[in-house]
Amino acid sequence: MIGRARLLLAALCLAVSGGRAAAETVQDGQLWINTTLFGSVGDLAFFAEVQPRFGNGISQLDQLILRPAIGWKVNERLTLYQGYAYIENRDGTGPVRFEDRSFQEINWKIGEISGVKVSSRTRFEQRWQSAGRDVGFRLRENLRFTKPLTQEKDSVSAVGWVEAFVALNDTDWGTRAGFDRVRTFVGLEVPIGGESTVEIGYMNQTARASPGGTEVDHILSLNLSVRN
Numbered sequence: 001m002i003g004r005a006r007l008l009l010a011a012l013c014l015a016v017s018g019g020r021a022a023a024e025t026v027q028d029g030q031l032w033i034n035t036t037l038f039g040s041v042g043d044l045a046f047f048a049e050v051q052p053r054f055g056n057g058i059s060q061l062d063q064l065i066l067r068p069a070i071g072w073k074v075n076e077r078l079t080l081y082q083g084y085a086y087i088e089n090r091d092g093t094g095p096v097r098f099e100d101r102s103f104q105e106i107n108w109k110i111g112e113i114s115g116v117k118v119s120s121r122t123r124f125e126q127r128w129q130s131a132g133r134d135v136g137f138r139l140r141e142n143l144r145f146t147k148p149l150t151q152e153k154d155s156v157s158a159v160g161w162v163e164a165f166v167a168l169n170d171t172d173w174g175t176r177a178g179f180d181r182v183r184t185f186v187g188l189e190v191p192i193g194g195e196s197t198v199e200i201g202y203m204n205q206t207a208r209a210s211p212g213g214t215e216v217d218h219i220l221s222l223n224l225s226v227r228n
Helices: 002-022
Strands: 025-041 044-055 060-073 078-089 097-113 116-129 135-148 157-167 178-193 196-209 213-227
Touching: 044 078, 060 097
Parallel strands: 025 213
Antiparallel strands: 025 044, 044 060, 060 078, 078 097, 097 116, 116 135, 135 157, 157 178, 178 196, 196 213
16 A cells, blocks of 8 residues: 555656646747848839848757748838748757748838837748648737937937737647747847848747747847848
8 A cells, every 4th residue: 555655656746747847948049140131113022031040059050041022012101022931940859840931911110109110010921841731820910119319310229029929720740729939129220321221139039839838049139131
């Protein structure tokens, strides 16, 4: 009887410790570098983006994203895009996973509130991964706030934004419907000539991980935006 009680107690301790491990928060320091070319010809707009992301303490290439899109400028404040993204996921835990992604995007310059420029980017994604056969649908909403630090024309600006990701369905390659991740950024936007800018700052990414855990990434983010 005592032996059975000890076995039961050991099993309960193992279950509790396993549950804690599954639900623990995993943290990482990362470096994301993004270069994007923006352009337009009349009402036709386009962009092309290259983004390598380094993780595991900035020791390895975790992900590479190539993302072009073409769009239509409805007016000076609203632009609609159709785009495609090619992604390589290299987290070091297995073979490279490839993703093809179609997306539709709405860029909206909402306006200015007390000197702060507010804009929105809404993106609807259709995702195919090499690890499965299902199509994953995801909705992303980004709200961006920019405020010049001086009255000069080419002033450095303070920037902050937040982006929420919601998965709309389950897939056989691991996505679960509901909250997917949220990203927040604070930093500076520096003009480098014409309308081109460099943006540098800190990004926090909090993502849902399987099974039941949370991933928190602390990211140094460098963004070069070249505009013609």
